[in-house]
Amino acid sequence: MEKVTMKDVAKEAGVSYTTVSHVINGTRFVKPETEKRVQDALEKLDYRPNSVARSLRIGSTKTIGLIVPDASNLFFAEISRKIEDLGFKLGYSVILGNSDNDSKKQTNYINTLIAKQVDGVIFIATGGDVEVLESLHKNNIPVVIADRDVPLEFADVVLLDNETAGYEATKHLLDLGHKCIACITGPNYLSSSSKRVIGYKRALKEFGIPVNPELVRSSNFRFDGGMSTMTDLLESDCKPTAVFVLNDMMAIGAMAAIRKAGMSIPEDFSIVGFDDIELSSITTPPLTTIAQPFDNLAKQTIELLVGRIQGDCGDDHKRIILSAELIERESTSEKGNR
Amino acid sequence: MEKVTMKDVAKEAGVSYTTVSHVINGTRFVKPETEKRVQDALEKLDYRPNSVARSLRIGSTKTIGLIVPDASNLFFAEISRKIEDLGFKLGYSVILGNSDNDSKKQTNYINTLIAKQVDGVIFIATGGDVEVLESLHKNNIPVVIADRDVPLEFADVVLLDNETAGYEATKHLLDLGHKCIACITGPNYLSSSSKRVIGYKRALKEFGIPVNPELVRSSNFRFDGGMSTMTDLLESDCKPTAVFVLNDMMAIGAMAAIRKAGMSIPEDFSIVGFDDIELSSITTPPLTTIAQPFDNLAKQTIELLVGRIQGDCGDDHKRIILSAELIERESTSEKGNR
DNA sequence: CTGAAAGCGCTTACAG
DNA sequence: CTGAAAGCGCTTACAG
Numbered sequence: 001m002e003k004v005t006m007k008d009v010a011k012e013a014g015v016s017y018t019t020v021s022h023v024i025n026g027t028r029f030v031k032p033e034t035e036k037r038v039q040d041a042l043e044k045l046d047y048r049p050n051s052v053a054r055s056l057r058i059g060s061t062k063t064i065g066l067i068v069p070d071a072s073n074l075f076f077a078e079i080s081r082k083i084e085d086l087g088f089k090l091g092y093s094v095i096l097g098n099s100d101n102d103s104k105k106q107t108n109y110i111n112t113l114i115a116k117q118v119d120g121v122i123f124i125a126t127g128g129d130v131e132v133l134e135s136l137h138k139n140n141i142p143v144v145i146a147d148r149d150v151p152l153e154f155a156d157v158v159l160l161d162n163e164t165a166g167y168e169a170t171k172h173l174l175d176l177g178h179k180c181i182a183c184i185t186g187p188n189y190l191s192s193s194s195k196r197v198i199g200y201k202r203a204l205k206e207f208g209i210p211v212n213p214e215l216v217r218s219s220n221f222r223f224d225g226g227m228s229t230m231t232d233l234l235e236s237d238c239k240p241t242a243v244f245v246l247n248d249m250m251a252i253g254a255m256a257a258i259r260k261a262g263m264s265i266p267e268d269f270s271i272v273g274f275d276d277i278e279l280s281s282i283t284t285p286p287l288t289t290i291a292q293p294f295d296n297l298a299k300q301t302i303e304l305l306v307g308r309i310q311g312d313c314g315d316d317h318k319r320i321i322l323s324a325e326l327i328e329r330e331s332t333s334e335k336g337n338r
Numbered sequence: 339m340e341k342v343t344m345k346d347v348a349k350e351a352g353v354s355y356t357t358v359s360h361v362i363n364g365t366r367f368v369k370p371e372t373e374k375r376v377q378d379a380l381e382k383l384d385y386r387p388n389s390v391a392r393s394l395r396i397g398s399t400k401t402i403g404l405i406v407p408d409a410s411n412l413f414f415a416e417i418s419r420k421i422e423d424l425g426f427k428l429g430y431s432v433i434l435g436n437s438d439n440d441s442k443k444q445t446n447y448i449n450t451l452i453a454k455q456v457d458g459v460i461f462i463a464t465g466g467d468v469e470v471l472e473s474l475h476k477n478n479i480p481v482v483i484a485d486r487d488v489p490l491e492f493a494d495v496v497l498l499d500n501e502t503a504g505y506e507a508t509k510h511l512l513d514l515g516h517k518c519i520a521c522i523t524g525p526n527y528l529s530s531s532s533k534r535v536i537g538y539k540r541a542l543k544e545f546g547i548p549v550n551p552e553l554v555r556s557s558n559f560r561f562d563g564g565m566s567t568m569t570d571l572l573e574s575d576c577k578p579t580a581v582f583v584l585n586d587m588m589a590i591g592a593m594a595a596i597r598k599a600g601m602s603i604p605e606d607f608s609i610v611g612f613d614d615i616e617l618s619s620i621t622t623p624p625l626t627t628i629a630q631p632f633d634n635l636a637k638q639t640i641e642l643l644v645g646r647i648q649g650d651c652g653d654d655h656k657r658i659i660l661s662a663e664l665i666e667r668e669s670t671s672e673k674g675n676r
Numbered sequence: 677c678t679g680a681a682a683g684c685g686c687t688t689a690c691a692g
Numbered sequence: 693c694t695g696a697a698a699g700c701g702c703t704t705a706c707a708g
Contacts, residue, residue, distance in 0.1 A: 003477075005701055016679045021703060031677060048477060051453040052399065053701035056390045056684050063433070063454070072419040072616075074412060081410040084436060088443075093450055095401070096434045098422060105426075112431055115389040116401070139341075139386060223620045256622050278410075279617070282561045284594050343685055354695045359687060369693060391685035394700050 004045045012041035024049065055117065064305065065113040067097045067106065069126040073222075074249065074277045075292075076124065079147070082298035083122060090306055092119070099126045107132045114139050120305045125150045127189055142308035146301045149191035156308065158301045158320045162192050165290045165324040166199025166244070169272045172288070172326055173242045174207045177335035178270060182215040182240035184229050184250055193221075196246050196274065214238050219250055226250025230257035241335050242270035248280045248289055255283060255331070266333035276327055285330035293322050342383045350379035362387065393455065402643065403451040405435045405444065407464040411560075412587065412615045413630075414462065417485070420636035421460060428644055430457070437464045445470045452477050458643045463488045465527055480646035484639045487529035494646065496639045496658045500530050503628045503662040504537025504582070507610045510626070510664055511580045512545045515673035516608060520553040520578040522567050522588055531559075534584050534612065552576050557588055564588025568595035579673050580608035586618045586627055593621060593669070604671035614665055623668035631660050 010017040022028045023038045055061040066083055068076040084094050097109040110132045121136055125148045136143050143155040173181050183200050186193035201211050215238055219225035245251035251273030263269045265285055276291035300320050348355040360366045361376045393399040404421055406414040422432050435447040448470045451459060459474055463486045474481050481493040511519050521538050524531035539549050553576055557563035583589035589611030601607045603623055614629035638658050
């Protein structure tokens, strides 16, 4: 069970290992008869290419790094999954890293990705500093930033049009006659959160409704945060009749809080979420939400990255902005419909 | 921005690159003064080690492969996340692959993992054939099988004691006075499903209740499957008052079906799930379930693998069986408590 | 149509 | 206390 290398195959087939390499890679003509001998030897010895050696020689590992805040979060889990799928189809393996909110961990990851000579990196920012990405750039490793904007000149970016999406979600509620609409946001330093809030405010303004800061609460994008923030909101003075929650995880938490307070959805209270994770279609009632274009996001991101890897080194860095769509389900209804 | 190698550092510091290597790795004594010069050069040139070259030389990549059925499933997402975390702490990067139910894809993955010279593989089986794993073994790559048993002599295995867990879940329902208890299973070819069913039957027998095959339905471990199977069950002749659902995803779907049928949980119907994914504590009502020892599962798995990698080549392959715990929440109550 | 040889960037005996 | 050199397993000009 010793490692079998090209040398062994060459000896077995009675050719030089140059030839073996060429038949494996189909990279120059080989006399059919010779080729057959090599193929037989390959099979007989169950030869396995060593891509570490190959990578060292050709300077490319066919591996990309994917850094996400937390892959056990359903939203990132779905994105990672799709990126991994598409990447594999394009011939790339993915090394996955969870950054949490730990910028030290983030730095460690980036450093090992550089050491491992990944061909490119897809980065979904957590908070923390982002200067580490600089070193990727210095090492000529292309980076594409997905989902959460980050002020970096040297990277391509694929984002959702969060502002418009926030506007649409809020407008849906306004169109239903709601006037007192709360908003549960994510962490304010995330562009994906703050932009949605801008959309929310714009819709309100358009309907001539002043923004009540009491109704806009910042939370953590997680179930528990949605639940506790909604509870606070319901206990406060201003009695909203609807809420726009900036992701589905929190929205599901908020639904639990609303029910716990003895209200029915959507009869007493309307709620719209954001993301359209798989779960959202089967809550009770099914959640009206903004659907992230998961497939398209993954596709654009990986294609952009692979394009860069394959040498599209235009210095004009691209910003791709995708649009999201409102999915009306049963968690929203007209105000007064009680 | 040319790649800086040890040679460049050596030249800058005026030493041989042997010495550079030794100061980087701390692998032999170097005169403090010389060392300082090297350190300065390292810093000045912002040297980055190339672990591809290193790997080729030392025959180890410090990378492991993790193959899961579907990382967008919350259960695998949580496990992957933990394995990734612990692995990173031990100095290993992880390449993630989703096998789906596609044995061709599984084979492809295994082959690229071999080519990439991973140091080891953690494998969570989907259906499909498993002989591909054979080739890992032939290439001296240790494998540990997690969560789903697979009949393979050369791999270590870390499993849950599914039978006992299934017994406990069912007994809980029986202790509450339920006599007509349905069971929604996963695919039958998965040991994690079939063993839990054995536990379910054992508990029934112990309470002198015959197993009604009508009450045992096989489904797909997903939300939608739980929902539709539960709907069928409620429309059938035998009217159960409780159900043991073999994972939380399906249990959440089943809860939706029960509510849709106009019944309250737990007043009219009791339900116990399995896994204790994060979500289960915030459903309405919070789900009584069997808690998977996620942390321990990840920990044992990675430690076993790293042990093998580091040369513990005992031929006695280990089977580690972990136990699960019933978490009583609010989805179960005494029968007749309506 | 095929081979001999250099070299990718490291580590590590061997030698002094 | 430090260096010269071999070699990990490949790819790819160069040569014939």
